[in-house]
Amino acid sequence: MSTKDQSITSKTTNKADRHQEKLFLADVKAIIIEAGLGKTRSAILKKQLIVYGGQYHRSIQSDTTHIIASKNIKLARLCTILKIDTIPSNLIVVDADWLSQSLTKGQLIDVGQFNLVKRVQPKTTSVQLDKALTKDDNAATLEHGKKEQIKRHSDASPCTDNSDHNEVPPASQKRPLEEKKISSPVWLKIKRGRFSKTNTKKRAIDNSNIIHQPLDSDSDYVESDDDNNANTSEIEMVLSQLPAKYTAKPSSSWACARPSSLPVKNRNKHITDILEILQKKYENLGDQWRVKGYTKAISSIKNYPREITTREEAEAIPNIGKRLADKIWEIISCGHLRKLDYMDNDVQTALNVFTKIWGAGPATAHNWIAQGLYTLDDIRAKAKLNYHQSIGLKYYDDFNERIPRAEVVEIEAVIREEATAIEPGLEVITCGSYRREKPTCGDVDILISHPNGRSHQGAYHKLLRRLQAKDFLTEILVNQDVDIDHQKLLGVCKLPEEGRKYRRLDIIVVPYREWACSLLYFTGSGHFNRSMRLLARKKRMHLSEHAISVGVLRKVTACSVLKYGNQKLTRGTPVPTKCEADIFALLGLDYLEPKDRDC
């Protein structure tokens, strides 16, 4: 087989694996019967089905593979709903639990025991569907002991005769690996405790499956082999004081709980291009929340594995609601969005240009346009600029150009050299997208501290003076000197050689006790940080660039009794952290490498 089709071919690199696991429902093209499942559940299943690469069909199509239904539904009812007399022999009617459990597990599980229509002979019109489940023990299997598991495994399900040919469409017989994984009992690997920081995705997934198990009796968890270090004992001590509900492992619906996925080829560029124009418009309007909505939607579409062809398909994608689905449908069917015609393109263009000036946002840009300014030359000639904006304009082209990693390395080297000359033990680390291993960066974020907890003091000002003295630091936009322990520079630097570009440089000095939280924060991504802070809040903790605290109480907002508002009542107790892994552990998350935080 050709090697180019990686999405199907089983590759063995970590990333390819992850990618593949993500789309483990790729061979499932299913109808979901709402009756008996309820609106909510069927909606969830539908969304999840699509998220993991499956296709949702509203009615039976030539390539439909599964009918997913409640185990209690009667065959007659099913046929009525589907407007057919018999179930076509190429279709598998399967209990919705099959999908649910596959989703929990992150991989396709054996369809056997969930098969609702045994295909002894094709037209068993009278078969009582639920009969298939008389065995009782189906849904509970995960909770039961291993012997039960093994037994079930060997004695196979009632319909073993045809189970292999009806479990997944012949289209792709090539997934022996799921079978493999299934047959090797998961619980053998369970042993390790909930804080084992597994590095391989595979183990992470296994763990996530296991987490439902009552973790009472497993007190014998082994102290995981060092890996990311962590003063595990201290962190666990803190955790042990917390109510169980706050120590549970967050689901993968949290962006901070799963590694950022490989970039997938965007098969819906015709859609995202237009949505991005709209998003830009709202950005220029300063409508941050709508922009956020678009961001999530566009990201979902870009990660969607197929070309979107129907409105329903679009609406089933997470973060796409009715209104975006309508827009998408218009794009699909007309190849065009009328709304765009109503936009004043000259204004939009000018706004886009102006807001790329560092220090100018939507409000400023609108002001300028109101004054009849439309081009950068207009701005240069007539606009009134504050200091930030004048620098932003002066280096407009340079600032809007990405910085190659190699150059970031050079810039970092300059700073490290000067810092080390001031105080040998200073730690100098470049965060931001550089640390997340992006090929290019928008700016350079450098974090500085000293392990002894005090020698960072005073270094900042000396460092600035030295960098200025060698004409490396050319402009200072913001010089934030909070206290003896905290300084921040937003500035501009340029390497000495002729022809080098001016680059945005941030330098942050923090006390070492804040090292972990600072590192986490300045590494980002922004979305990752938001997700993690929100999670912290849900767990009654509080995460900032300074510290993570437990036992934070917030005021309950008027209308949502169960949700926490953002007004703090008590500040909580900061937990000492020595590395990023400590923070992940406190939040019940598997550790993620910086490159996996790129969401």
Added chain:
DNA sequence: AGGCCAATACTG
């Protein structure tokens, strides 16, 4: 209907 991260500093 209201949340969607948090906290702070600078400019004018």
Added chain:
DNA sequence: CAGTAT
């Protein structure tokens, strides 16, 4: 204070 930025 509003606006911008990190």
Added chain:
DNA sequence: GCCT
């Protein structure tokens, strides 16, 4: 914008 979307989601709860």
